[in-house]
Amino acid sequence: MSELWVKHCGISHTGSFKDLGMTVLVSQVNRLRKMKKPVHGVGCASTGDTSAALSAYCASAVMSHKKMEKKQQKKIMEQEFKGQTRLPKFAIPKSYNLYLQPDLFACNFSGTVEIRLTITEPTSFIVLNSLELIIHEASFTSESNDQKCLPIDVVVDDEDEILVLPFDEPISVGDGVLKIEFSGSLNEHLRGFYRCTYLDGETKKNMVATQFEAVDARRCFPCWDEPALKATFRVAIDAPVELTALSNMPVADEKIHGNIKTVTFQESPLMSTYLVAVVLGVFDHVEQTTSDGIKVRVYCPKGKRDEGKYALSLAVKSLDLFSQYFSMGYPLPKLDMVAVPEFSGGAMENNGLIIFRENELLQNDLMSSASRKQRLAIVMAHEVAHHWFGNLVTMEWWTHLWLNEGFATWIEVKYARLVNETFDDVCYKKGSSVVRMLQGYLGDAIFQKSLSAYMKRYAWGNAKTEDLWSVLSEVSGVRVNSMMDSWTKQKGYPVISVKLKDQFLEFEQAQFLSSGQASNDANWIVPITLILGSYKRRKTFLLETEVGRFHLSDLDQSSNGDPISFGEDLWIKVNVEQSGFYRVKYENKLAARLKKAVVDNQLSATDKFGILDDVFALCESCELPLSNLLSLMDVYRKELDYALLSRLMDICYSILEVSTDAIPGSVNDLKAFFISLLQFSAGKLGWESVPGESHLDALLRGEILLTLAVLGHDGTINEAMNRFEAFLNDRNTPFLSADTRKAAYVAAMRNSNSTNTKRDGFESLLKIYRESDAVQEKERVLR
Numbered sequence: 001m002s003e004l005w006v007k008h009c010g011i012s013h014t015g016s017f018k019d020l021g022m023t024v025l026v027s028q029v030n031r032l033r034k035m036k037k038p039v040h041g042v043g044c045a046s047t048g049d050t051s052a053a054l055s056a057y058c059a060s061a062v063m064s065h066k067k068m069e070k071k072q073q074k075k076i077m078e079q080e081f082k083g084q085t086r087l088p089k090f091a092i093p094k095s096y097n098l099y100l101q102p103d104l105f106a107c108n109f110s111g112t113v114e115i116r117l118t119i120t121e122p123t124s125f126i127v128l129n130s131l132e133l134i135i136h137e138a139s140f141t142s143e144s145n146d147q148k149c150l151p152i153d154v155v156v157d158d159e160d161e162i163l164v165l166p167f168d169e170p171i172s173v174g175d176g177v178l179k180i181e182f183s184g185s186l187n188e189h190l191r192g193f194y195r196c197t198y199l200d201g202e203t204k205k206n207m208v209a210t211q212f213e214a215v216d217a218r219r220c221f222p223c224w225d226e227p228a229l230k231a232t233f234r235v236a237i238d239a240p241v242e243l244t245a246l247s248n249m250p251v252a253d254e255k256i257h258g259n260i261k262t263v264t265f266q267e268s269p270l271m272s273t274y275l276v277a278v279v280l281g282v283f284d285h286v287e288q289t290t291s292d293g294i295k296v297r298v299y300c301p302k303g304k305r306d307e308g309k310y311a312l313s314l315a316v317k318s319l320d321l322f323s324q325y326f327s328m329g330y331p332l333p334k335l336d337m338v339a340v341p342e343f344s345g346g347a348m349e350n351n352g353l354i355i356f357r358e359n360e361l362l363q364n365d366l367m368s369s370a371s372r373k374q375r376l377a378i379v380m381a382h383e384v385a386h387h388w389f390g391n392l393v394t395m396e397w398w399t400h401l402w403l404n405e406g407f408a409t410w411i412e413v414k415y416a417r418l419v420n421e422t423f424d425d426v427c428y429k430k431g432s433s434v435v436r437m438l439q440g441y442l443g444d445a446i447f448q449k450s451l452s453a454y455m456k457r458y459a460w461g462n463a464k465t466e467d468l469w470s471v472l473s474e475v476s477g478v479r480v481n482s483m484m485d486s487w488t489k490q491k492g493y494p495v496i497s498v499k500l501k502d503q504f505l506e507f508e509q510a511q512f513l514s515s516g517q518a519s520n521d522a523n524w525i526v527p528i529t530l531i532l533g534s535y536k537r538r539k540t541f542l543l544e545t546e547v548g549r550f551h552l553s554d555l556d557q558s559s560n561g562d563p564i565s566f567g568e569d570l571w572i573k574v575n576v577e578q579s580g581f582y583r584v585k586y587e588n589k590l591a592a593r594l595k596k597a598v599v600d601n602q603l604s605a606t607d608k609f610g611i612l613d614d615v616f617a618l619c620e621s622c623e624l625p626l627s628n629l630l631s632l633m634d635v636y637r638k639e640l641d642y643a644l645l646s647r648l649m650d651i652c653y654s655i656l657e658v659s660t661d662a663i664p665g666s667v668n669d670l671k672a673f674f675i676s677l678l679q680f681s682a683g684k685l686g687w688e689s690v691p692g693e694s695h696l697d698a699l700l701r702g703e704i705l706l707t708l709a710v711l712g713h714d715g716t717i718n719e720a721m722n723r724f725e726a727f728l729n730d731r732n733t734p735f736l737s738a739d740t741r742k743a744a745y746v747a748a749m750r751n752s753n754s755t756n757t758k759r760d761g762f763e764s765l766l767k768i769y770r771e772s773d774a775v776q777e778k779e780r781v782l783r
Contacts, residue, residue, distance in 0.1 A: 081127050082160055086226060090123040093224045094175075095232040095267075100193070100220075100278065102186060104206040104240065107195055110183040113221045115231075117178055122170040126178060129218035129225035130156060130163035132192070133184045138165055142176040161215070163222050180222050192219025196342035198281060198301065207243070207281035209340045209355060211348060217273035227272040227394050228462045236264040239280050246279040246299065248352040250334050268351065269331065270460045272394050277350035279338050286312050290319050294330050299338040300362060307362040311337060314377055318384040327452040328459070331392050335384075337361060347379050349386035359775040367774040369738040370698040393458040433581040434487050440579030441527040441540070442476050450475040483525040483542070487581070494524050495583040495618075496543070498574055500590055505530075505572065507548045512583050514621050529576040535604075538576065571597040578610040583617055591615075591628075598635050605641035612636065612644070616651050626655070630673070638680050642696040645681055649707045652677075671711050678704055687719065687740055698739050705743035709750070720747035728764055742780055 081088065095116040102109040117126075117140075126140065135156060141148045151165035165178075186195040191211050197204045210220060218225040239245045241261050249266040284305035287297040296315050298308035315337060323329045332352045343357040360379060363372065439447040454463075454471040465488055472480040487493075495512035498505065511522045526543040532552065541550075571593040574584045586594060594611060597603055603611075612632060619629040629651075636648055652674040659667050685701040708716035724744040727736040736744055748761035769781040 081125070081162060081164060082157065084160070087129065087162070087224055087229075088125075088127050090119065090121045091126050091128075091178075091224075092118045092120060093229055093231045094118055095234070096221075096223065097234050097236075098221055098276075099236045101238045102193070102208050102280065104186075104195070104208065104280075107186045107206065108183065109186055109193060110181075111221055112179065112181050113223070115178045115180075115223070116175065118175050119171050119173050122172055124167050124170045126151075126165040126167075126171070128163055128222050129161055129215075130182075130222040131158060131161045131216075131218045132187075133163075133182045133219070133222065135163060135222070136181040136183065138178070138180045140165075140167070140171060140176055140178050142172065142174060144172070144174045144176075161218055182222060184219070187219070190342060190344040192216040193278070196340060198341055200282065205282075207279075207340070209279045209281075209343070210277050210350075211344055211355070212276060212350075213274040213348060215274070217276055220276075223273050225273045227274065230270040230272055230394065230460070230462065232267050232270055233276055234265065234267040235276070235278065236262060237278055237280070238262050242282065243280045244283045244299065246277075246336055246338055246353055248275070248277055248350060249332070266333075271351050271391060275349070275351040275391055277348075277353045277355060279340065279353070279355065281338075281340065283338065288312055288316050290316050290323075290330070292320075292323060292329050294319060294332075295334045297334070297336045298361070299336060301339065301341075301358070304362060307364055308337075308339070310363040310368075310373065311356075311361050311376060311380065314380040315384060318381050322385055322388060325448060325451075326388050326455050328388070328392075328455050330387060331459070332387070335387075347383050349383040349390060351387070351391045354383045359779055362775060364774045364776055366732075367738055367772075367776040367780075369702055369741070369776075369780075370695055371702060371739075372776055374695070374699060388455060392460065393455060394462050430493070430581070433493075434484070437487075437527060437579055437581045438472070438480070438484065440529070440577070442472070442478065442480075446476045447472075483527075486524045490522055490524075492522065493581050493583075494522070494526060495585055495623075496526065496528070496574060497585045497587075498572070498590060499587045500572070503552045504549050505552060507543055509543060509546055509582075512617070512621070514617070524582075526582055527580055528574065529579065530572060530574045531576055532572055533570050534602075535576075569593060569596070571602070573597070573603065573607055573611075575610060577604065577606045578613075583614050584610075585614070585618055585623060595632060595635060598632075605639075605644050608636070608639070608641075609644045609647055612651070613647060616654070620654070629655075633677060637677055640681055640684060640700075642700045645678075645700060646703060648677065649703060652707065652711075675708060675711050675713050678708060682708060682716070687723065688734075689737060689739070702739035702742060705740055706746060709743045709746045712750070716743070717747045717750065720744040721751060724748050724764075728768075738776075742783075745781065 093115050097114040098111065099113070100109055100111045115128075133156075135154050138154060139148055139150050149167055149169070149171065152168050153166050155164040155166070157164065184193065186193060186206075186208060188195060190196075193208065193210055195206050195208050198207050199205075212220070215225055217223050224231075233248065235247045235249075237245055237247070238260050241256060241259055245251075245261075245263040247265045248271070249268050251263055252266045253264040255262045279299075281299075282302050283299040284302055285297045285299045286305050286308045287295060289295055296312060296319065298312045298315070300308040315335060319330050319335065335352055335354070337354045337356060339356050339358040339361040341358050343355060345357070346360045347354055347356040356379075360376065363376060442450070450472045453475055454468055457471065458467065465484075466481065469481040469484050472478075492511050492513070494509040497508045497510070500506075507528065509524060509526060523546060524543075527540065528543050528548075529538065529540050531538045539554075541548075572586075572590055573594060574586075575582065598608055598611065615624060615629050615632050618624040619626055633648065633651065636644065639645055639648070656667060656670060656674075659670055681700070682704050685697060685704060687701075687705070689698055689701070705716060705720070709720055720740075720743050723733075723736040723740070724747065726733045727741070727744065745765060748764060751761055765781050769778055772778055772781075
């Protein structure tokens, strides 16, 4: 060994070179670390056998040191990162540059993502989400010194769906760019970045689409796949020149290289990873511009652009309505809707690019029934509303998902009918019901003002449930937080028992369970609304304890109506217009008075609906006998309201389903009773539409005729078969409209074994299915 080399190491030695080896190695390594230079290549620079031996010894020691480092890193990773619900917060994404290169023939893809990060504390690890991706290269470049750092390992943990990049030296606080090259497969599971097929003439070809909600963006590219970690996105994708490329933002640039084009989209505003979307396919489109200048397009399969016009009109009206309601314009430069043949849900509200399953979006004027059009109006209102509730203001974590889905469902219910004139059950149904209850309690004006303030405060950010309650409390002056916590932080909802005793109205709440096993352990702050004998005499109060009561004279003094006559006919309706999320159980004498009020048509259709719905629920939970329910149903014979009759028919089906097993001997009598209930409305509506009739009349006609066919009503079945024969002979016949066709199909199937049937019903329906080009007709036959 060279004496110069030894002195360079800053040590002195008089023994053998072999003994010197470890001392020199340690000293050299420490020196290089202090100088912040790489340790690679440590060894002796002289020639000769002794030097070679020392070099090998040093190399072995370095390898041993690296193994120790890896063991230590693995221990840290297992302790800090494995099994964690959320990613560590020492690296926060600010922007993504994503470049995807799908191969539609090989059914795989490669890509590069450059993620601008803010390092919030020194760290030797970068941890993000990745699943079913192959990581080829990764590097981090600090913006402060332009130094490029390579990870000493790439650890992919598919169990925890994370990618861990350990670095030799801690990364300093500040901004930098993480670059990752990766590849993956275009799967067939309708999630992440997936492939589906479309028909080009008689040939099946591949196209691609994405579905990232809730946690599948990580299947397409490595990312911080959490809703609170919003960032901007600039997406670019390679595509065959004949395909249309769509993403969240308008196209910024397009370059053609032979038969492949690279399409680059404008940078998005801040958004969560689950809202990023890409679609490649062959489409026609229709477009329109909103009053605010937003370009709206509907992309349809080739040759079916006309089937996108109805959806386009709904989208434009929805955007205008919600922009006005929230006092905040649509936050993006465009809105595209695209129909894909294979999709896991009905639709997905990706920012600026709503993806629909084909049969949900397309509407054929001749083939689409009123129910299908209403379904599209509801779905469209829901998905467009998400661009405010969900996309603009996003829940902080998935435990607050009801903020997205509950409000979107409330909006769809509130506006679907208005739009039509020109997604788990807790998140969607309970969420929307609670929102509607709060709206009813606070009043429309205050509620709308509060939502506008909430949108402005949390735009482009994230919010928790408590943030919404806080804004509503500020604007309304009501302690919304404590009131609503009882609804969102405990399961279920209450049933309110109501009794009248010595002119005292008594209320008692308990948890409602369909099993009938009510529990008094839970307690809600319930906004009670009630009317006495007239909608002019109304009272609202909060039931904050298990039991409450007040004297009827208190209501008389607080109302603007005529003085109350406390007679035997005085009826009381609790939960006015069904705005509260609770059931009501009346004592027998109050129930009898309310039933007479229904007969005398003193109640609104909504309140009639609520009375029927509550009695059915109480009967189902064995709180009331079936005879009570059947007796109440009998007074609804002459109703023509769609919502009310639709619920009546649903209850008929439910009773028959239970009775078939429980009391089979009564089934025929029950069917005859149900048929008699529907005769009046069926006679009024008939089989053929009337010029100028409402959408709801068309909807009701189809449902009533279908129910009568299912119940086996001879007159309906005979008429249905005659019209079905006419349809088989002429598919454009006016005698069997899209609304009544399902009833005829059911009649045909019920008579498929009859010797009097001119054509076998099953074979006829199969032929209709095979010959039809309309997805709506195929769906109608299958269902």
